[in-house]
Ligand code: 4AD
C-alpha cells in the first residue's frame with residue numbers, strides 16, 4: 391500500500407481540498423450497501439463523528455473484503471470527496487484498503503443500544519462506543535480546563551503523597567498498604583499488630599485527601615492545587631461514590647471563607663464554560679441520547695450567582711418542607727449530616743440553582759476547620775449542585791495552634807501523627823482556606839451521566855476491581 395501520512399478524522403472532516411489523496415485509519419462502526427458499493431462508517435476516536443468510506447467492491451480482493459466487519463481495524467487510502475448523503479461534508483472514495491486487525495463475530499459491540507450496565511461489564515471495550523468516547527474526551531478536556539484555570543491564576547501544581555500515615559478526614563475510611571504476610575501477622579501482648587517489620591515500619595494507607603500536605607505547601611508557596619487520585623473504603627454503593635476517585639484541592643494562604651467561595655464558584659463556572667467551548671459535539675450527543683436538558687442546565691449554571699446560606703437556615707427550610715408535607719427518607723434536624731435528598735431539595739426545589747451551604751455543626755465536620763465564635767459551628771462550605779448534591783467540600787482552616795490542638799485531642803486523633811501539620815501553626819501561622827472538588831462529580835454534571843461508574847474508565851466500587 392502506498393505510504394501516505396495519516397489524517398485524523400476530526401481534521402479530515404474540516405478539510406475542503408476535495409480531490410486530495412488521504413489516508414485514514416480507524417475501526418469499523420458499521421458496513422452497509424449493495425452488491426456493487428459498500429459504505430463503511432470509520433471512527434478513530436478523535437471525534438464522535440465517523441467518516442464514510444465508499445468502497446467499489448469490484449476493485450478489491452474478495453477475501454480482504456470479507457474481513458471488513460464491525461470492530462475491524464482498517465487503513466484506507468483514497469480520494470477525499472464532497473459528500474451528499476453521509477451526514478458529513480466529506481467522504482473517502484477508497485483506492486487501497488489494508489485490514490490492520492480483523493474482528494470476529496464474538497465482538498460484543500456488534501449492534502447499538504447496549505445498556506450502560508452491560509457496557510460496565512466490558513469496560514475494556516466500552517471506550518469504543520459513541521457514549522464512552524464522548525465521556526472520556528470530555529474527561530480529558532476537563533482536566534485541561536482545571537490545570538489552565540489554576541495556572542492562569544498563578545497557582546502551583548503540588549504533588550501530595552498517595553501513600554500516607556494520616557487520615558485527613560478522620561473518617562476511618564482508609565485502605566491499608568502493607569507488605570506483611572497476612573497469614574502470619576506479628577502481634578504484641580495486647581493483640582495489636584506490630585508494624586516494625588512492615589515496609590514503612592508503621593501503619594500506612596492510601597490517601598483520602600491531599601489537603602494536609604497541601605496546607606504545608608500553601609503556607610510556603612502561597613497558592614497551590616493538587617490533582618490526583620484519592621481512595622475511600624466507604625461501603626457506599628451509590629451512583630455518586632467511588633472507592634478510587636480523583637480530587638482537585640486548591641489551598642490558598644490569606645484567603646478567608648468568602649474568598650474560598652468566590653474561588654469555588656469561579657472555578658466551576660470556568661470548567662463548565664470550557665466544556666461548552668471545547669466539547670460541544672460530544673455534549674450535543676449526550677444531550678440527545680441521555681439527558682435532553684443537559685445543555686440548558688450547563689448554560690443556566692453560568693448565568694446564576696450561587697446562593698450562599700448558613701447550614702442553620704438550610705435546616706429551617708428543610709424543616710418547613712417537612713411541615714408542609716414533603717417526605718424525606720432520612721430525618722431533618724439541626725446537627726444532622728445532610729443526605730443527598732436534602733441537598734437536592736434545597737438546590738432543585740427551593741432555590742432552583744446551585745447553593746453554597748456554610749457554617750456547619752462542628753460535630754459533623756473534620757478537625758481542621760476554623761471554629762466560629764458560637765462554639766457550635768465551623769467555617770465549612772459545601773457547594774451543592776442540581777442532580778449531584780455535594781460537588782465541593784471545603785473550609786477556612788483553623789489557624790490558631792491552641793484551638794487546633796484542642797480539637798485534635800477532643801476528636802481523639804493521635805497527636806504523634808500530626809506533629810508536622812501542627813508545625814504550620816507554630817511557625818508563622820496564617821489564615822488560609824481551601825476546598826476539594828470531586829473530579830467525577832464534576833463530570834457527572836458536565837456529561838449528564840447518571841452513574842459515577844460511567845465517567846471514570848475503570849470504576850472501583852465495593853466488591854468490584856475488575857480490569
Ligand atoms: O468533602 P470531602 O470529603 O472533603 C475533603 O476531602 C477535603 N479534604 C477537601 C478540602 O477541603 N481540601 O471531599 C471533597 C469532594 C466532595 O465534595 C465530593 O465531590 C468528592 O470529593 N468525593 C467523592 N467523589 C466520589 N466518590 C467518593 N467516595 C467521594 N468522596 C468525596
Ligand code: MG
Nearest residue numbers: 772780782783
Ligand atoms: Mg464533604
